[in-house]
Every structure is written in C-alpha cells, then in structure tokens.
Amino acid sequence: MTNLKTTTTLFFFLFLIVMTSLPSITLGDEKLIESTCRQTPNFNLCVQSLKSFPGSATADVRGLGLIMVKVMQSKANDAINKIRELQRSAPSPALTSCASKYNAIVVGDIPEANEAFSKGMPKFAENGANDAANEATFCENGFNGRSPLTQQNNAMRDVAAITAAIARQLL
Amino acid sequence: MEGIEDDVGHVPLLEAEEEEEEGRRPLRLRGSYLGIFGSTVFLVSMAALIIYQGHDYYDEAKIENKGNNNNNYNKVPRGVAEGVSAKSNSFLSETTPYNWTNAMLSWQRTAFHFQPERNWMNDPNGPLFHKGWYHLFYQYNPFSAVWGNITWGHAVSRDLIHWLYLPEAIVRDMWFDINGAWSGSATLLPGGEIVMLYTGYTHQQVQVQNLAYPADASDPLLLNWVKYAKNPVMVPPPGIGPNDFRDPTTAWFGPDNKWTLTLGSMLNDSGLSLVYKTTDFINYELNDHFLHVVPGTGMWECVDFYPVSINGSVGLDTSANGPGVKHVLKASLDDTKLDYYAIGTYFIENDTWIPDDPDLDVGIGLRLDYGKYYASKSFYDQNKQRRVLWGWINESDSEVADITKGWASLQTIPRTVLYDKKTGTNLLQWPVEEIESLRLSSHEFKELLVKPGTVVPLHIGPATQLDIIAEFEIELLGSEGIVNNVEGCGVGAVERSAFGPFGILAIANDQLSELTPIYFRLSNYGNGTSTTTTTTTTSTSFCVDETRSSKAPDVSKQVFGSKVPVLNDEKLSLRVLVDHSIIESFAQGGRTVISSRVYPTEAIYGAARLFLFNNATDINIKASLKIWQLNSAFIRPFPFHDTQ
Numbered sequence: 001m002t003n004l005k006t007t008t009t010l011f012f013f014l015f016l017i018v019m020t021s022l023p024s025i026t027l028g029d030e031k032l033i034e035s036t037c038r039q040t041p042n043f044n045l046c047v048q049s050l051k052s053f054p055g056s057a058t059a060d061v062r063g064l065g066l067i068m069v070k071v072m073q074s075k076a077n078d079a080i081n082k083i084r085e086l087q088r089s090a091p092s093p094a095l096t097s098c099a100s101k102y103n104a105i106v107v108g109d110i111p112e113a114n115e116a117f118s119k120g121m122p123k124f125a126e127n128g129a130n131d132a133a134n135e136a137t138f139c140e141n142g143f144n145g146r147s148p149l150t151q152q153n154n155a156m157r158d159v160a161a162i163t164a165a166i167a168r169q170l171l
Numbered sequence: 172m173e174g175i176e177d178d179v180g181h182v183p184l185l186e187a188e189e190e191e192e193e194g195r196r197p198l199r200l201r202g203s204y205l206g207i208f209g210s211t212v213f214l215v216s217m218a219a220l221i222i223y224q225g226h227d228y229y230d231e232a233k234i235e236n237k238g239n240n241n242n243n244y245n246k247v248p249r250g251v252a253e254g255v256s257a258k259s260n261s262f263l264s265e266t267t268p269y270n271w272t273n274a275m276l277s278w279q280r281t282a283f284h285f286q287p288e289r290n291w292m293n294d295p296n297g298p299l300f301h302k303g304w305y306h307l308f309y310q311y312n313p314f315s316a317v318w319g320n321i322t323w324g325h326a327v328s329r330d331l332i333h334w335l336y337l338p339e340a341i342v343r344d345m346w347f348d349i350n351g352a353w354s355g356s357a358t359l360l361p362g363g364e365i366v367m368l369y370t371g372y373t374h375q376q377v378q379v380q381n382l383a384y385p386a387d388a389s390d391p392l393l394l395n396w397v398k399y400a401k402n403p404v405m406v407p408p409p410g411i412g413p414n415d416f417r418d419p420t421t422a423w424f425g426p427d428n429k430w431t432l433t434l435g436s437m438l439n440d441s442g443l444s445l446v447y448k449t450t451d452f453i454n455y456e457l458n459d460h461f462l463h464v465v466p467g468t469g470m471w472e473c474v475d476f477y478p479v480s481i482n483g484s485v486g487l488d489t490s491a492n493g494p495g496v497k498h499v500l501k502a503s504l505d506d507t508k509l510d511y512y513a514i515g516t517y518f519i520e521n522d523t524w525i526p527d528d529p530d531l532d533v534g535i536g537l538r539l540d541y542g543k544y545y546a547s548k549s550f551y552d553q554n555k556q557r558r559v560l561w562g563w564i565n566e567s568d569s570e571v572a573d574i575t576k577g578w579a580s581l582q583t584i585p586r587t588v589l590y591d592k593k594t595g596t597n598l599l600q601w602p603v604e605e606i607e608s609l610r611l612s613s614h615e616f617k618e619l620l621v622k623p624g625t626v627v628p629l630h631i632g633p634a635t636q637l638d639i640i641a642e643f644e645i646e647l648l649g650s651e652g653i654v655n656n657v658e659g660c661g662v663g664a665v666e667r668s669a670f671g672p673f674g675i676l677a678i679a680n681d682q683l684s685e686l687t688p689i690y691f692r693l694s695n696y697g698n699g700t701s702t703t704t705t706t707t708t709t710s711t712s713f714c715v716d717e718t719r720s721s722k723a724p725d726v727s728k729q730v731f732g733s734k735v736p737v738l739n740d741e742k743l744s745l746r747v748l749v750d751h752s753i754i755e756s757f758a759q760g761g762r763t764v765i766s767s768r769v770y771p772t773e774a775i776y777g778a779a780r781l782f783l784f785n786n787a788t789d790i791n792i793k794a795s796l797k798i799w800q801l802n803s804a805f806i807r808p809f810p811f812h813d814t815q
Contacts, residue, residue: 097270104571112317119350119372120414123505124318131570138569138725170414171469171505 030057036064040165042158049159061169065117065125068163069110072132075159076105079136079152086148098139098149105132105156113163122170129164133157271723271772276576278775279752282636283609283804284564285334285582287324291316291573292580294418294473294546295561296323297357297367300554302391305331307561308340309582310354316573321351323369327392327809330605331559331585335809340396347371347381347402354473355380356548358422358430358452358489364388366452367396368432370417371403377413379403380434382452392809405447408457411436418473421550422449423490425519433462435471435502442468442502442534444476446522462500463524468534469506473546476500476524477558479514483592483599486558488551492519497590499598500524502533503546510539510547510562512598514590528596537597540583542715542731542756542766543567549588558588560600564753567717567727567768581753583766591762594736599761602748610638610799621673621785621792623648626683631798634678634779637749638799641675642742645696646791653789657694660714660732664688669789670696671712676782677749678720680774687720687769688784689756691743696790711737713745713758713765720769727768735763749781750801 033056037046049071050056056067080102086095109128116124136156140147147153286292291312299306304327311324323341328334341352348371355369367383381402386395407416415436422432429448436445443464447455462476478487478496487496498517503510513533515526526532539547540562547562562583566573573579586600614631621627631637655669664672671692679686694710714732721728735758737743746757754767774780785792 093270100575101569101571104569104574108315108317108570108574111315112319115319118376120376120378121318121351123508128317128570134569134725135571141724 036061036166039169040162042162045158046162062117065163065166068159068166069113069117071159072163073110075156076102079149079156082149082152094142097142101135101139105135122167126164126167129160129167133160271572275772275775276572279770281581281750281753283801284584284750284753286578287311289577291318293318293563294354295548295563295582296354298548298550298561299357299359300552301393304391306393316577316579317570321353323352331603332605332608333804334806337392337394337809341383345398346374347379349374354418356419356421368419378416380405380419404453405455415470420474420476421489431522433474433476435474437470440469441466442471444471444474458522460523462522465532465534468504471502472505473503473548475549477549479590481590481592483590485556486551498524500533504534508545510545512537512539540764540766541733543768544766560586560588564766568770569725583755584748593738597736597762600764601761609801611802613797613799616796618793618795619783621783621794623785623788625785627783629781629783631781634781635749635751636801638801639747639796641794641796642744644742644793648789648791655695658710659712660692660730663716663718663730664690664786667786667788669787671787673785673787673792676784677747677754678769678771678774679780679782680778681780685719685721685771685774687754688716689747690714711735713763715756715765715767717767717769721771723770723772726770731765731767733763735759
C-alpha cells in the first residue's frame with residue numbers, strides 16, 4: 001500500500017514535470033523551423049536539413065535561409081564529386097555541360113544567396129536559389145533520360161527550391 | 172521529443188505496480204487504478220497529439236511563384252490574363268544538352284545600351300546633369316557577374332548615349348554602408364550644390380540613409396565623393412523594420428521653405444511611402460502620415476515621385492507645382508519585381524497624394540514597362556527641360572551563361588516622360604532624341620500589303636542594331652460585323668484571331684526557326700460603316716512574344732504585353748529599338764512599352780533578319796515603315812590619358 005502511494009505520488013510529480021516542460025521541448029525552439037518549412041515545397045526535407053545544423057534551433061528566418069545555403073553547398077559538392085568521378089570513367093558532352101552548371105552554382109548562385117541573406121536583400125537569394133534549381137534541372141535533362149546524376153540533381157533542386165521559398169518569406 | 176519517449180517508457184512501470192497490488196483492498200485500488208489509468212491515457216493522447224501536430228500537412232499553396240521571376244519554368248502554362256505572360260514550358264521537352272558557343276554569347280553584348288565592361292549591374296542611381304555632363308551611377312559588383320559586394324559604379328556622357336566609364340564613386344568603407352552602398356538619388360540645390368542621399372546597410376544590419384556630396388563641385392566629372400561624417404542622417408523610425416527602409420528620392424522644395432523627400436517601406440504587406448522634411452539635408456523630420464499607402468502591394472522599392480505638366484509638352488523640375496501639374500507616384504514592388512506608376516494629385520499642404528483613379532493605384536494599375544524591367548528612376552534634366560527615365564534590365568538567361576560571358580544586366584535607353592494629354596490616363600515614354608545621332612543608313616517602305624497568314628521579309632541589310640518606326644492600317648476583309656472578343660496577347664503570335672496578331676518579327680532567321688514577334692491584337696474592329704452594332708468596342712493589345720526567340724532551353728521565354736489605348740483618329744504605330752539581346756518596343760507614341768531580352772542561337776550576326784507578319788484571319792495589313800541601321804555608341808573608359 002505504501003508502495004503504491006509512493007509510486008502514485010512519484011508518477012503525478014513526473015506528470016507535472018513533463019506537462020510543464022512539454023511545451024518548450026516540442027513547441028518552443030522548433031516552432032519557427034516548422035512554420036518556415038510549412039511554406040516550402042518539401043516540409044520533411046526542410047526540417048531534416050535545418051535540424052542537421054546545430055544553429056538552427058535558435059536561428060531566425062534569415063538564419064534558416066543561410067543554413068539552407070550551406071545545405072545547397074553540400075549538395076553541390078556531392079554533385080561535383082560525382083561528376084569528377086564520372087568524367088574519369090564515362091565522359092560525355094552532357095557531363096561537361098553539367099560540370100559548368102555546377103560551377104555556376106558554386107561560384108555564382110551560392111555566394112549570391114549567401115550575401116543576399118546576410119545583407120537583407122532576400123530577392124537576390126531567391127534569384128540565386130531558383131537559378132541553382134534550374135541549373136540542376138538542365139543538367140539532368142541533358143542526359144535524355146539516362147542520367148547518372150539523378151540523385152544528386154534531385155537533391156540539389158529540392159534543397160534549392162526550399163531555399164528560394166524561405167527567401168520569399170522574407171520579402 | 173525526448174520527453175515524450177521518456178514518458179511513454181514509464182507506462183510499463185505502472186502496469187507492473189498494478190499486478191503486484193492486485194487482490195489487496197480492492198475498493199481503494201480500483202480508485203487509484205482508475206486515476207493512474209486516466210492520467211496515462213491523457214498523457215499518451217497529449218503526446219500523440221503533439222507528435223501528430225508536428226508532422227502536419229504543409230501549405231503548398233503559399234509557394235506560388237509570384238511575378239516576373241526570370242527563371243520560372245512552370246510545367247503548365249498559366250492562362251493568359253491582361254498583362255501577364257504565359258510562361259514557357261518548352262524547355263522540359265528539350266533533351267539534348269545545350270552548349271553556348273563564344274560566338275553566341277559575344278553577340279549578346281549590346282552596341283548602344285549602357286552596361287559596364289564586365290560584371291553585374293542593377294539599379295540606376297543618382298542620375299543628374301552637371302556642368303555639361305550627364306552622370307549615371309549604378310549598383311555594381313566589381314568582382315562577379317551576380318549580385319553582391321555592391322558599390323556605386325559611375326559613368327558620364329555628353330548626350331545620354333555615348334558613355335564613358337569612370338572609377339567607382341561610392342564604396343562600402345564606413346560602418347554605415349559597410350554591408351551595402353545601395354540605391355539613392357541626387358538633389359540639385361539652387362546654389363549649384365549637389366547632395367546625394369543613398370541607402371547604406373550598416374555593420375549591424377540595419378538599412379539607413381546616408382548623405383554624400385562631391386569632394387570638388389567644380390570638377391565636372393564629379394570623380395570623388397565625400398560621405399558626411401555623422402552619417403546616417405535617417406534611421407528606421409519606430410514601427411518600421413530595419414530591412415524595410417530604402418531608396419530615398421530626389422527632394423523637392425516647398426512653400427514651407429523646406430525640402431521634402433520620400434522613401435518606400437511597408438507595414439503588414441501594405442506598401443507605402445514615408446515623408447521626411449529637412450532644411451539642411453542633415454537633420455530630418457518624419458511626417459506622421461505617409462505620402463500614400465496601398466494594401467497588399469508589399470515592400471515599395473525605388474519609389475519615384477515627380478510632377479508632370481498636364482499640358483504635356485515639357486518636363487518639370489521636381490519642385491514644380493501648381494495648377495496644370497499632376498504628380499506621378501511610382502514604386503518597384505519587391506514581391507513581384509514589377510514597376511508600377513499612377514498619376515494623381517499631390518496635396519502639398521499635408522504631403523499626401525491620391526491617384527486619379529483608385530482602380531489604377533500604385534501596384535495595381537499601370538506598369539511603366541510590361542517586360543523585363545525594374546528599379547526605374549527619373550531625374551529632371553535642366554539642360555533640355557525634360558524628365559528622363561532610367562530602368563534596369565536584368566538578364567533572362569541562366570547564371571552559367573552570365574558567368575561564362577562575364578557580365579549581366581543593362582540599362583534601357585533613357586526615355587523622356589510626359590503626361591499623355593490625349594488619354595489623360597497614361598504617361599508617354601520615348602527614347603531620348605539623342606539616339607538619332609546613331610542613325611546610319613535607312614530604308615523606307617510605304618503601304619506594304621501583308622495578307623492574312625503571311626510573312627514579308629524586309630531587306631534592310633544587317634538586322635541586329637535597328638531603329639524601326641512603323642504604322643499599320645487595317646483593311647477589313649469580307650464579312651462585316653465580326654465580333655471577336657479576344658483580349659490580351661494570347662499564348663503568343665501563333666494564336667490567330669480575326670483582327671490579330673500582326674506586326675514585325677525581329678531577330679528572326681530566314682528559316683523562322685528563331686524569331687521574336689512584336690505585335691498588335693485587336694478584339695474587334697469597326698470603321699464606322701462596316702459594323703452592324705454601335706456598341707462594338709475595340710480593345711488593342713500590344714505584345715512581345717519571346718517563346719520562339721531562341722532554341723536554347725535554358726533561357727526565359729515569355730509573352731509580355733498589355734492593352735494600349737488607341738484613340739479614334741490614331742493609326743496603330745510602333746517604334747522598336749533592336750540592339751542584340753535587348754529589344755525595346757513602344758506602342759502609340761510610348762503609351763505602352765515592353766523591354767525584352769532575347770538569346771538566339773541561330774538568328775545572330777549576319778543571319779538575323781526582319782520581317783512583317785500578319786497572322787490575323789480577317790484583315791489585310793498595310794504597313795509603312797522607316798528603318799535605320801544604328802551605330803555603336805562605343806561605350807568605353809574615360810580617356811584620362813588624352814589631353815582634354
């Protein structure tokens with residue numbers, strides 16, 4: 001009997017603790033990420049990408065945009081590495097074209113989006129991100145349906161589209 | 172989510188406890204048992220609710236890509252509404268990789284439109300005339316063909332056409348502009364002093380307004396500029412966001428003996444213009460009411476505010492006012508990347524402005540240019556008493572092409588702006604007359620007949636640098652009283668209707684595999700004697716169709732256009748400036764203007780041609796044209812080494 005009383009009391013204390021801390025654990029830090037990602041074309045990918053960066057929990061929308069640009073950089077690097085690998089084993093004009101498109105993403109679109117988010121000019125971040133998505137799409141289209149880069153192009157296009165959508169929220 | 176998991180993990184403990192206590196004191200146990208069970212159910216359902224809510228649906232409807240994004244490649248062309256383009260989906264069916272050759276990319280560079288030698292440009296800034304020189308400043312990236320590292324580029328000209336590059340005028344070297352030396356305007360004071368107000372982005376990421384002035388006012392080239400030591404002179408007022416405060420206008424002097432200026436901002440998605448007053452350009456007072464506000468238009472960039480004479484024959488100084496004067500308010504909408512204007516009345520007593528027609532208010536009515544055009548800015552040219560308008564024309568190709576060719580963006584040919592006294596609803600824009608100094612040889616054609624469904628080549632020699640002035644007469648064929656209620660531009664020049672489209676094909680090749688139609692499309696046509704109903708009204712649309720301007724899949728190819736007012740006694744007229752990858756088209760003396768970027772792969776150099784076309788079904792067209800070859804403007808660095 002005493003055992004049960006103790007257990008029950010303990011349980012109710014635990015109940016109280018959990019109920020009061022629930023809101024901040026589940027709704028506080030992540031609420032902005034969720035509401036921001038809801039306004040992008042791919043909620044799950046957006047949340048997952050942002051959460052993989054430690055600063056995302058405390059970032060404002062502009063900060064989330066900057067994080068997505070880092071994600072874009074990482075996807076661009078993946079694509080470039082794959083392109084280099086393929087250029088050794090199976091070179092083609094389509095592959096060369098893709099190389100120049102990803103170069104444009106890395107030297108043009110990403111720096112533009114980065115600076116635009118940092119300097120409060122989100123319309124140029126939207127431009128850069130949209131262009132990156134397009135470059136990836138054109139790269140993919142260049143293979144006539146037999147692309148060795150589908151995974152990388154899709155990843156690039158998807159994160160770029162998310163980045164553009166975040167920029168639009170700042171307009 | 173860790174808390175939830177811990178919680179759920181506690182449930183088994185309770186069950187274990189219950190088993191142990193079973194059989195002893197049944198009544199009491201049942202009570203506590205129920206309590207615990209109830210709490211558990213409550214807790215678990217709370218947990219479930221929170222987890223479920225976190226992975227809820229997302230609102231895809233919010234991602235519609237508004238406006239004139241040059242890289243918008245929707246899969247399904249939208250229905251065409253007035254002034255809105257049907258976006259091309261043709262690129263998705265292109266499967267071969269496209270390679271731009273150096274020849275194709277080099278051809279794109281213009282011969283007589285202002286552009287820097289290389290790299291990125293955007294908004295025109297601080298245009299002015301001083302000591303015999305026209306000055307143009309512009310947002311410039313010294314390092315790359317994309318936006319970034321923005322400083323003020325600078326160029327001068329005697330005639331608004333032949334430009335000479337100068338060193339950068341304003342660089343980002345103070346805390347109050349270290350993150351951006353953005354757009355601004357010049358005010359010329361009666362004593363000859365020049366003050367420049369521009370937006371700076373501070374080290375703390377706040378948009379502020381800064382004062383700068385020439386280091387040496389006697390220098391006609393205005394090479395060096397000094398920033399006021401105690402900048403900024405204006406900071407975002409309470410209630411205005413630190414990123415919603417930019418692009419100050421030229422100031423105007425009022426009967427209160429103060430200078431007034433305005434700059435754009437927004438509150439809750441309403442675009443608006445703030446009003447500041449100053450006597451010394453150092454200390455400013457903010458008015459407690461806005462010059463104007465229009466809900467739902469978003470942030471107003473590059474606001475422009477100036478008087479026009481309703482007599483419509485000369486431009487007016489920015490400070491002009493009185494009977495016979497109306498005021499134009501213009502804003503560049505951040506949300507849609509489009510420039511809108513409205514004509515209205517300025518109440519100088521309380522510095523407010525209202526449009527003549529609230530249905531044509533700023534941001535919802537007329538556009539200065541229905542093509543690729545943004546961030547326009549006008550200035551009063553005291554040299555020739557005209558108001559001159561600049562506009563930024565961005566690229567519509569992909570950035571990989573911009574990076575390869577090493578540059579991006581143009582300015583329009585400067586245009587005079589006048590109030591259209593015939594309609595009372597429009598402004599008239601027209602290329603400055605100095606462009607005529609570029610005219611070389613000309614060809615003239617009188618009343619060329621173009622039958623329905625035909626194309627007539629115009630043998631004029633090279634067709635990439637042209638000034639075309641054309642008039643069209645319509646000849647009704649056969650049956651009278653055709654009622655044809657088409658509106659707008661259709662999906663392009665291929666869409667035939669009774670009274671249009673007809674016009675010219677620019678930057679076209681012989682095979683017509685690449686072409687850019689510039690055309691009129693009428694809804695109805697009655698010449699008095701042949702209409703059976705007196706209630707027939709004609710609406711005329713003026714359009715540019717880029718959908719077949721290039722075979723390349725990675726350029727934007729849209730149909731641009733709008734209705735253009737045509738009065739009863741007017742013939743249909745157009746003027747077109749063709750300059751490689753830019754085409755500026757003016758209808759009815761400049762009532763409707765469309766700037767267009769084209770990036771052909773075949774219709775370049777000697778292969779480019781000019782044609783007349785008539786794709787209407789029920790009318791003949793008689794076209795009269797005068798076409799000049801235009802010389803290059805030889806825009807180049809200022810020749811400092813020459814003895815001047």
